[in-house]
Amino acid sequence: xxxxxxxxxxxxxxxxxxxxxxxxxxSAPKKRQKRSIKFKEGWTILLFLAPALAVxxxxxVYAIGMTFYYSLFEWSGIDQDFxxxxxxxxxxxxTDGVFWQSVSxxxxxVAASLLTQLPLGLIMALxxxxxxxxIRFFRSVYFMPFLMSTVAIGILFTYIYDPSFGxxxxxxxxxxxxxxxxxxxxxxxxAIWSIIAVVVWQFAPFYMILFRAAIVGIPEELYEAADxxxxxxxxxxxxITFPLLIPTIVTSSILSIIGALKYFDLIYVMTGGGPNNSxxxxxxxxxxxxxxYFNMGYGSSISFSMFVIALIVTIFILFIDRKxxxxx
Amino acid sequence: MVLxxxxxxxxxxxxxxxxxxxxxxxxxxxxTSFKEQLEFMQSPWSLPESFNLEQYMLLFETDxxxxxxxxxxxxxxxxxxxxxxxxxxxYPLARLKFRLSTPIFVLFLVGMMIPIHTxxxxxxxxxxxxxxxxSLWALIGPYVAFALPVSIVIFTQFLKELPVELEESAKIDGxxxxxxxxxxxxxxxxxxxxxxxxxxxxxxxxxxxxxxxxTNSPSNATLPLGLxxxxxxxxxxVPGMMAALTLASLPLLLIYFxxxxxxxxxxxxGSVKG
Numbered sequence: 001x002x003x004x005x006x007x008x009x010x011x012x013x014x015x016x017x018x019x020x021x022x023x024x025x026x027s028a029p030k031k032r033q034k035r036s037i038k039f040k041e042g043w044t045i046l047l048f049l050a051p052a053l054a055v056x057x058x059x060x061v062y063a064i065g066m067t068f069y070y071s072l073f074e075w076s077g078i079d080q081d082f083x084x085x086x087x088x089x090x091x092x093x094x095t096d097g098v099f100w101q102s103v104s105x106x107x108x109x110v111a112a113s114l115l116t117q118l119p120l121g122l123i124m125a126l127x128x129x130x131x132x133x134x135i136r137f138f139r140s141v142y143f144m145p146f147l148m149s150t151v152a153i154g155i156l157f158t159y160i161y162d163p164s165f166g167x168x169x170x171x172x173x174x175x176x177x178x179x180x181x182x183x184x185x186x187x188x189x190x191a192i193w194s195i196i197a198v199v200v201w202q203f204a205p206f207y208m209i210l211f212r213a214a215i216v217g218i219p220e221e222l223y224e225a226a227d228x229x230x231x232x233x234x235x236x237x238x239x240i241t242f243p244l245l246i247p248t249i250v251t252s253s254i255l256s257i258i259g260a261l262k263y264f265d266l267i268y269v270m271t272g273g274g275p276n277n278s279x280x281x282x283x284x285x286x287x288x289x290x291x292x293y294f295n296m297g298y299g300s301s302i303s304f305s306m307f308v309i310a311l312i313v314t315i316f317i318l319f320i321d322r323k324x325x326x327x328x
Numbered sequence: 329m330v331l332x333x334x335x336x337x338x339x340x341x342x343x344x345x346x347x348x349x350x351x352x353x354x355x356x357x358x359x360t361s362f363k364e365q366l367e368f369m370q371s372p373w374s375l376p377e378s379f380n381l382e383q384y385m386l387l388f389e390t391d392x393x394x395x396x397x398x399x400x401x402x403x404x405x406x407x408x409x410x411x412x413x414x415x416x417x418x419y420p421l422a423r424l425k426f427r428l429s430t431p432i433f434v435l436f437l438v439g440m441m442i443p444i445h446t447x448x449x450x451x452x453x454x455x456x457x458x459x460x461x462x463s464l465w466a467l468i469g470p471y472v473a474f475a476l477p478v479s480i481v482i483f484t485q486f487l488k489e490l491p492v493e494l495e496e497s498a499k500i501d502g503x504x505x506x507x508x509x510x511x512x513x514x515x516x517x518x519x520x521x522x523x524x525x526x527x528x529x530x531x532x533x534x535x536x537x538x539x540x541x542x543t544n545s546p547s548n549a550t551l552p553l554g555l556x557x558x559x560x561x562x563x564x565x566v567p568g569m570m571a572a573l574t575l576a577s578l579p580l581l582l583i584y585f586x587x588x589x590x591x592x593x594x595x596x597x598g599s600v601k602g
Binding site: 002041042044045048049051052053055056058059060061062063064066070077102123124127130131132138140141142143144145147148149150151152155156157158159165167170190199204205212213254258261262264265268269282283285286287291297298299303304306307310311314 | 336339342343347348349350351352353354356357369372373412413414416417420421423425426432435436439441442443444445446447448449450451452453454462469470472473474476480505509530533534536537541543551552553555556566569570573576577579581583584588592593
């Protein structure tokens with residue numbers, strides 16, 4: 001719907017730019033030639049960009065705008081009964097305990113991701129450079145969880161956590177810790193942690209790849225110089241590897257935080273937000289309202305809040321990162 | 329010397345512990361898929377008595393291969409469209425100077441942090457009003473739209489590294505921008521195309537939420553949806569479920585073992601440089 005405006009925006013700008021450039025001083029014939037080239041250039045730019053901008057504009061930019069618009073209504077989503085209520089959906093969010101429960105679960109997931117996925121990913125990446133025989137095999141297996149679809153992972157781990165025949169309880173019985181056996185996903189106190197463990201399992205390999213790529217990019221000379229100075233392995237890590245990995249750590253943190261804020265699939269498959277709403281995330285709670293209870297106005301307001309939170313967090317990290325860079 | 333051996337031992341211990349952590353669930357999945365139901369009931373986590381493929385044969389009697397085919401159709405079309413659209417958009421962004429270049433690039437870049445869920449309700453409404461609801465076509469638009477940011481970032485990165493002389497000589501030969509781009513620059517982008525193809529293939533093959541919201545009937549379900557369907561219907565037959573999970577993961581594992589380096593590079597390029 002905003003596809004034509006999008007196109008027009010680009011067109012008018014490139015045209016005006018072309019005209020602007022054309023009026024710059026120069027001899028008359030040259031001027032005309034320049035103008036026609038520039039004008040043609042404007043059309044080229046437009047034609048190359050238009051398809052991507054149209055799709056992106058429609059499914060992302062327009063959609064986000066519409067989410068905010070819908071969030072101002074009390075609306076089921078399946079009939080035409082729009083009831084404008086202003087910001088009341090947002091006011092209701094403030095008093096909705098389950099919403100806050102899901103926000104706090106999201107931030108729990110953020111913290112757990114930062115504190116476990118990233119260090120684990122880094123350890124795995126460093127191991128790949130260690131003198132271990134058959135390291136290619138290790139690397140292949142380490143990376144496999146990331147290739148599996150989240151739905152498949154969710155189903156697989158439902159069985160692994162199963163109270164009667166699950167692998168976790170089986171292993172606990174094997175080492176004599178029968179007391180700890182339980183229905184991991186059915187128990188309110190363990191459900192969210194059980195899921196977080198799976199998220200870590202799924203994404204640590206991803207960060208391993210990022211860190212590995214960054215370590216490969218560190219110039220060999222630095223280590224050679226350190227060896228000449230007689231630096232220990234740990235000193236090499238602390239003084240060379242780690243500082244040079246900081247940009248990667250920043251990007252990984254952003255990806256990890258954003259990923260944790262928009263997490264959905266695993267919870268939906270494994271617990272659907274239960275037991276007793278204890279594992280809801282913003283995304284699953286939003287989905288329930290919009291597509292299970294047909295409460296699309298409220299669902300939209302939750303998803304718009306998600307967007308705002310993700311935006312604020314990203315800006316915050318980028319701000320800190322810029323400050324850090326400024327200090328050096 | 330002794331210290332070295334201890335160090336080495338600890339290193340291997342850690343490596344093997346992580347191997348078990350990442351590999352054991354996989355092993356359990358594949359292992360169980362070769363079992364018979366009764367055998368699984370009696371000893372769920374032991375090795376199978378024989379490698380019987382009975383559970384895999386059973387999948388032929390289900391809709392599994394419909395789901396598989398649906399996923400293939402949607403993913404192949406979406407990836408091809410993503411490549412065409414993002415390559416084209418990257419050309420002016422990387423090689424031509426114009427005033428809106430940076431804002432448009434940033435607009436695409438922001439897309440990488442947007443939660444898909446923020447667009448879910450409007451895309452659901454939009455799909456219905458376009459008459460695409462509950463068809464495979466409904467998925468292609470959102471898949472392409474959300475694949476564009478990463479793909480454009482990777483393409484512009486590659487395009488910027490190509491020498492300027494390419495264009496200059498092409499212009500002297502009287503080439504237009506279209507010929508210049510598709511005939512001269514695009515063939516040089518092969519590594520980027522491979523990277524983007526594999527990266528998006530993984531993401532789209534596993535995509536769940538758009539498929540969940542935008543399709544409804546089993547005949548239009550993609551693989552992740554189908555697996556969930558199985559999970560509900562055949563939860564009693566655990567080995568059968570595991571066979572389905574194994575088979576569903578197979579294409580990506582195969583691609584991974586064939587093109588490991590490319591995947592690894594792709595993921596690094598898509599995230600670090602972005």
